[in-house]
Amino acid sequence: MNIDEPKHKNYDVVGPDGTIYNFVEGTKLHNVKIFAGKGTKFPLHEGVPEGLTKELGGKPENWQHAKGIGILNDSGEERKAEVHWFQEEKVGKVKFKVKEWLE
Numbered sequence: 001m002n003i004d005e006p007k008h009k010n011y012d013v014v015g016p017d018g019t020i021y022n023f024v025e026g027t028k029l030h031n032v033k034i035f036a037g038k039g040t041k042f043p044l045h046e047g048v049p050e051g052l053t054k055e056l057g058g059k060p061e062n063w064q065h066a067k068g069i070g071i072l073n074d075s076g077e078e079r080k081a082e083v084h085w086f087q088e089e090k091v092g093k094v095k096f097k098v099k100e101w102l103e
Contacts, residue, residue, distance in 0.1 A: 013072055013083055013096040021072040021079075021098070029068035029083070037064035037086075048086075052095075058088035067099065079103055 013021045036042040037049065038061060049060035067084045080102040087093045 011085075011093065011096045013070075013081075013098060015098045021074060024071045024073050024078050027071045029070050032066060032068035034064045034066045038062050039064065052086055052088070052091075056088070056091050056094055058091040062088045062090070064088070066093075069102065072098070 010022050010025075013023070015021055034040055037044045044063060044065055048065075049063040052058070052063050053060045064087050065084065066087055067082060070081060070083050071078050072081050072083075081098045082100045082102060083096055084099045085093050085096040
């Protein structure tokens with residue numbers, strides 16, 4: 001899966017307080033790491049891949065949990081954050097959330 005999404009592609013990213021952010025235009029995710037699920041030695045938490053498959057499609061065995069660094073638009077200000085999401089080869093990247101603000 002290509003970690004560099006086209007510039008026009010953007011995602012809703014849920015902040016710690018439930019606020020929805022988007023990536024700053026042109027931002028690419030950096031330091032991307034798949035840390036659980038397909039291709040890693042760590043499985044996703046019990047029930048997670050089945051729930052994702054039921055909700056979004058794909059195959060339970062293909063889901064991955066990933067993280068990376070991106071720049072989010074916070075009311076016109078740029079904020080760097082560690083962002084986590086799930087991905088599956090046919091579904092794509094979903095359920096983005098801010099894990100930690102880095103500034």
